[in-house]
Amino acid sequence: MRLWVAFNLLKIEPLMTLRLATVCALLSGLPAFAQTTTITPGIALVQVQNNSDTFTFGAAQCNDTVGVRWTNTLLINTSQCAPAPLRLWLTAGECGDDIVAGSTDARLPDIDAFTLNSVQLGRQGTFTVKIADLPDFKNTTTADGGTLQACGSAQEFEKVHKVCGSVSYRVQGSLGCGGEPIVQPATSFKLVYDSKPPSAPTITEYSAQDEAVKLGFTVDADTSVVLLEVKGPTDADFSQIQESAASNTSIKGDGLENNVPYQVRLRGRDAAGNTSLPSPELTVTPIKTLGFFGYYKDLGGTDQGCSVGIGLMPLALVALALRRLRRKS
Numbered sequence: 001m002r003l004w005v006a007f008n009l010l011k012i013e014p015l016m017t018l019r020l021a022t023v024c025a026l027l028s029g030l031p032a033f034a035q036t037t038t039i040t041p042g043i044a045l046v047q048v049q050n051n052s053d054t055f056t057f058g059a060a061q062c063n064d065t066v067g068v069r070w071t072n073t074l075l076i077n078t079s080q081c082a083p084a085p086l087r088l089w090l091t092a093g094e095c096g097d098d099i100v101a102g103s104t105d106a107r108l109p110d111i112d113a114f115t116l117n118s119v120q121l122g123r124q125g126t127f128t129v130k131i132a133d134l135p136d137f138k139n140t141t142t143a144d145g146g147t148l149q150a151c152g153s154a155q156e157f158e159k160v161h162k163v164c165g166s167v168s169y170r171v172q173g174s175l176g177c178g179g180e181p182i183v184q185p186a187t188s189f190k191l192v193y194d195s196k197p198p199s200a201p202t203i204t205e206y207s208a209q210d211e212a213v214k215l216g217f218t219v220d221a222d223t224s225v226v227l228l229e230v231k232g233p234t235d236a237d238f239s240q241i242q243e244s245a246a247s248n249t250s251i252k253g254d255g256l257e258n259n260v261p262y263q264v265r266l267r268g269r270d271a272a273g274n275t276s277l278p279s280p281e282l283t284v285t286p287i288k289t290l291g292f293f294g295y296y297k298d299l300g301g302t303d304q305g306c307s308v309g310i311g312l313m314p315l316a317l318v319a320l321a322l323r324r325l326r327r328k329s
Contacts, residue, residue, distance in 0.1 A: 003098065003108060004250065005236065011100075013193065017133070018318075021192040021218075021315060023089040023106065029180060032196045033288065036261070036295040036325070037277065040182070041074050041075050041166060042073060042074065042186070043070065043071070043072050043073075043074065043086065043167065043184060043185075043186040043187070044070070044071050044073070044188060044255050045064065045068055045069070045070055045163050045186050045304050046068070046069050046184060046188065046189060047067065047068065047069070048064060048067035048068065048069045048126055049067065051069070051147065051313045053187065053188070053189055053190060054189075054190045054191075054192060054213050055190070055191050055192065056100075056194055056272045057131065057191070057192070057193060057194070057210060057272055057273075058155075058187065058193070058194060058195055058243070058271075058272035058273045058274055059148060059151065060150040060273060062131055062132065062137070062151035062152045063131065063132060064131050065128050065129065065130050065131070066127065066128065066131065066191065067126055067127075067128055068127055068128050068129055068163055068189055069123040069125070070086065070088075070124060070125055070126070070127070070165065070186070071116065071123065072086075072116055072123040072124065073123070073183065073224070076171065077117045078113065078116065078117060078169035079114070079116075079117055079169070080170075080171065080177075081168075081169065081170040081171070081172050081177035082170065082177070083112070083113035083114075084113050084167050084169035084319050085110040085111055085112050085113050085116065085167065086110060086111035086116050086165050086166070086167045086186070086267050087099070087107075087109065087110055087165060087166055087167070088107075088108035088109070088110065088163065088164070088165045089104040089105050089106060089107050089108055089149045089159060089163075089164050089165075089312075090105060090108065090129065090134055090135055090162070090163060090164070091103070091106075091135060091161065091162050091164055092104070092134070092135045092136040092159070092160070092161050093105075094162075094164075095162055095164035095165075095166075095185060095188045095320060096164070096185075096292060097166050097183045097185055098166055098168075098183075099164075101285055101312055104135045104139050104284060105134075105135060106133060106134075106135050106138070108129070108163075110125070111125060111127075116167065118123075119271060123210075126312075129163060129191070131151060131191070131268065134151075134152070134161040134191060134324075135161065136148050136159060137150060137151040137159075137161075137193075139192065145228075151197070152195075152329075153192060155213045156195045156196045156197075157195060157196065158192070158193065158194050158195070159192075160191070160193075160194040160195060160202050160232070161189055161190070161191045161193075162188040162190050162191070163188060163189040164185070164188050165185070165186030165188075165193070166183055166185045166186060167183075167184050167186075168181045168182070168183045168184075169181060169182055169184070170182070179239050187259070189320060192272075193272075194222075194251060194270065194271070194272040194273070194274065195274060196222075196267075196274060196307040197270065197274040197275055197276045197277070198219065198223040198268040198269070198270045198276045199218050199219070199220045199221040199222075199223075199268065199275070199276060200267065200268060200276045200277045200279045201217045201218065201219045201226055201248065201266040201267070201268050201279050201282070202213050202216055202219075203216070203265075203267065203279055203282060204216040204217055204218055206211065206264070206282055206284055207284075208284050208285055208286050208287050209256065209286060209287075209289060210254070210286065210287070210288050210289045211254060211255065211257065211258055211288075212252055212254045212255075212286055212288050213228075213230070213252070213253050213256065213258050213262065213264055213284045213286060214250060214252045214253075215228065215249070215250065215251055215252075215264065215282075216249060216320035217250065217251065217266055218249070219246045219268050220268070222268075222270045223246045223268035223269065223270060223276070224241050224245070224246055224270055224271050225244070225246060225249055225268070225269040226243065226244050226245075226246050226248075226265040226266055226267070226269075227242075227243045227268070227269060228240065228242040228243070228244075228251045228253045228264065228277070229240055229241070229264070229265050229266070229278065230253060230256065230263065230264050231262065231263040231264075232256075232257075232260060232262055233260065235262060237251075238263070238265065238278075239274045241254075241255065242254075242305065243269075246258075246268070251266070256286045257286065257287050258286045258287055259285060259286070259287065260285065261283050261285045262282070262283070262284055262286070263281045263283055264279065264281065264282050264283075264284050265278045265279050265281045265282070266279045267279070275327075291316060293300055
């Protein structure tokens with residue numbers, strides 16, 4: 001018996017050593033791997049607050065101003081042949097290489113060539129955009145005489161505007177600064193107006209807990225936050241007691257009274273702040289749950305719980321393992 005165990009341990013040990021060496025090699029290479037990340041050269045436009053390329057807003061923000069950051073990671077100085085500013089504009093369509101003449105697109109102040117290429121300034125900077133200046137909000141009449149929905153309109157709708165940019169420059173070569181200019185568009189920054197509320201969440205499961213209720217749910221793609229509302233037997237209306245990220249798929253509401261029936265429901269809220277209609281209501285009655293140690297103490301147990309229970313667990317596992325070994329031998 002002992003010789004068989006020793007022989008098998010000798011066979012296993014090289015394999016374990018090999019696997020351990022492989023894991024160590026992979027782990028030791030992780031920092032070097034992480035350092036190989038590269039940035040694609042270009043000009044980017046993002047929101048100042050969170051570096052996102054999209055800002056979603058609702059009717060309550062029609063008079064707001066949004067901060068935009070530009071960054072220049074091109075590998076050349078775009079002014080080596082002539083001053084080449086970064087042109088900026090607003091559009092309700094596609095950006096393209098430059099603002100379209102005669103369109104309703106709105107021009108923004110240029111970023112001058114010195115600032116665009118200045119290493120001392122970090123080759124980055126900021127500017128602001130007024131939501132009220134977005135083309136389809138500022139001009140509510142189309143070229144053919146039609147009408148556009150204004151920001152904050154009572155009618156629910158979605159509208160995407162973009163902040164666009166591009167720089168046109170020439171590269172100095174052996175023959176000077178001749179040749180066709182190179183046009184470098186910036187990655188656009190999107191401003192998404194959304195006044196449509198998401199669909200109501202669907203409650204998939206529920207459970208009564210000690211002074212609490214817990215609900216599982218599913219939501220549509222527009223929902224970012226789920227709100228839990230409850231109404232007690234003496235309450236005039238529902239009140240919100242908890243909110244949770246939609247990605248959590250469940251929500252728990254505390255602070256309720258045991259043995260009291262509550263009506264519970266959920267609402268969804270999207271990134272623009274629009275709130276859905278409520279889900280169908282359920283009645284849930286919180287109940288005191290004792291758990292293992294609660295029942296143990298009710299039966300007269302005096303142990304303090306996990307401090308001793310956890311310490312006994314390894315001993316029990318060892319005893320079980322020894323018993324199985326004896327049976328096999």
